[in-house]
Amino acid sequence: MSGTGQRRLSAVVVVTAALSSLLAAAAPATAAATADAQPTPPQVxxxxxxxxxxxxxxxxxxxxxxxxxxxxxxxxxxxxxxxxxxxxxxxxxxxxxxxxxxxxxxxxxxxxxxxxxxxxxxxxxxxxxxxxxxxxxxxxxxxxxxxxxxxxxxxxxxxxxxxxxxxxxxxxxxxxxxxxxxxxxxxxxxxxxxxxxxxxxxxxxxxxxxxxxxxxxxxxxxxxxxxxxxxxxxxxxxxxxxxxxxxxxxxxxxxxxxxxxxxxxxxxxxxxxxxxxxxxxxxxxxxxGTAGPVRSARARVLPRTSDGSLVPGP
Missing domain, CATH: 3.40.710.10 (DD-peptidase/beta-lactamase superfamily)
Incomplete structure (x- = not known):
């Protein structure tokens, strides 16, 4: 290989190594960003x-x-x-x-x-x-x-x-x-x-x-x-x-x-x-809005058993 060819090959190796290092460094940040992303709320x-x-x-x-x-x-x-x-x-x-x-x-x-x-x-x-x-x-x-x-x-x-x-x-x-x-x-x-x-x-x-x-x-x-x-x-x-x-x-x-x-x-x-x-x-x-009083949430004990609606009709 000529001296010119060797210099070109060395340059490619250096650039490739630098790009690989950049991607490797960016990968954890991308993963972290994905993990930290909040789920999209349901569309009402x-x-x-x-x-x-x-x-x-x-x-x-x-x-x-x-x-x-x-x-x-x-x-x-x-x-x-x-x-x-x-x-x-x-x-x-x-x-x-x-x-x-x-x-x-x-x-x-x-x-x-x-x-x-x-x-x-x-x-x-x-x-x-x-x-x-x-x-x-x-x-x-x-x-x-x-x-x-x-x-x-x-x-x-x-x-x-x-x-x-x-x-x-x-x-x-x-x-x-x-x-x-x-x-x-x-x-x-x-x-x-x-x-x-x-x-x-x-x-x-x-x-x-x-x-x-x-x-x-x-x-x-x-x-x-x-x-x-x-x-x-x-x-x-x-x-x-x-x-x-x-x-x-x-x-x-x-x-x-x-x-x-x-x-x-x-x-x-x-x-x-x-x-x-x-x-x-x-x-x-x-x-x-916020004007006027509202009824409070339930202040009673909820039933712990079904409402019994599994009753046959005809």
């Missing part, structure tokens, strides 16, 4: 006619969802005054647990309207026990009396096309999603052709009188001036952990919004309730 979709509200809700709710990673959480929200809507994974299907009891009530009320009559004294007694105390025996009785065909008619009229009763008759395993639950809450709080005014008022009255020990969930952080109508469900499955749900409407005192939060696969009921209540507080705060 919000729209609103009120300036800045959609962005604020998207950011705050995404942050809450990102902090609860042990299971699945879906939700849907509307606020009529500002034309606000938010959703996250709202089409995901869940075992209904006891929140399906609002569907049963809706089907019962629609049946009575179709027959041109009011509820009987016995029907009112069963409906009150079913909603205010989440009584399973009353639910099973009404489920059998109404029948699956009429329940499906109500679901179709209500536009709840993603809600599917269990094929083996276990009403607590009805498949639901957050979008349909919000649709149902919307029917109960506005004029429509599915349920008349008296029926809607009756349903909201029952949901407003749910016993205190079952008023956890979406009421957490609600403004003191709002009427809170709520129904919860909590079901432990042998596989996949807990299904914990809370749906509610907030009306009166200038408020007109509803929130449905469904969760699954959390290791315990506390984890599911925690995810629901953290989301709820963020919603109430962003919609209502």
């Amino acid at each position: 979709t919000c729209t609103s006619a009120k300036g800045g509200l959609a962005d604020r809700l998207s950011e705050d709710l995404g942050r809450v969802l990102g902090a609860h990673t042990s299971g699945h959480t879906s939700f849907a929200l509307y606020e009529r005054t500002s034309g606000t809507r938010c959703a996250y994974d709202a089409g995901r299907q869940y075992d209904s647990a006891s929140v399906v009891k609002v569907v049963v009530l809706g089907a019962l009320l629609r049946q009575a309207e179709d027959e041109g009559r009011e509820l009987t004294a016995d029907e009112k007694k069963l409906a009150e026990a079913m909603i205010t105390q989440s009584d399973n025996g009353a639910t099973t009785t009404l489920w059998k009396r109404i029948g699956l065909a009429r329940i499906n008619v109500f679901l179709r009229l209500a536009g709840m096309h993603g809600t599917v009763p269990d094929t083996e008759g276990y009403w607590g395993l009805t498949q639901i999603n957050a979008a349909d639950q919000l649709t149902l809450l919307g029917l109960l709080t506005s004029e429509n052709s599915v349920l008349g005014g008296a029926s809607r008022a009756y349903a909201l009255d029952l949901m407003g009188r749910v016993v205190p020990e079952q008023r956890w969930g979406v009421p957490a952080g609600a403004p003191a001036g709002a009427k809170v109508q709520v129904k919860n469900g909590w079901l432990q499955r042998s596989s996949g952990g807990w299904r914990v749900h809370s749906v509610g409407a907030f009306t009166g005192g200038g408020h007109d919004y509803a929130l449905a939060v469904l969760t699954a696969d959390h290791p315990g009921m506390d984890a599911g309730v925690g995810a629901i209540e953290d989301l709820s507080r963020a919603v109430h705060k962003d919609l209502n």
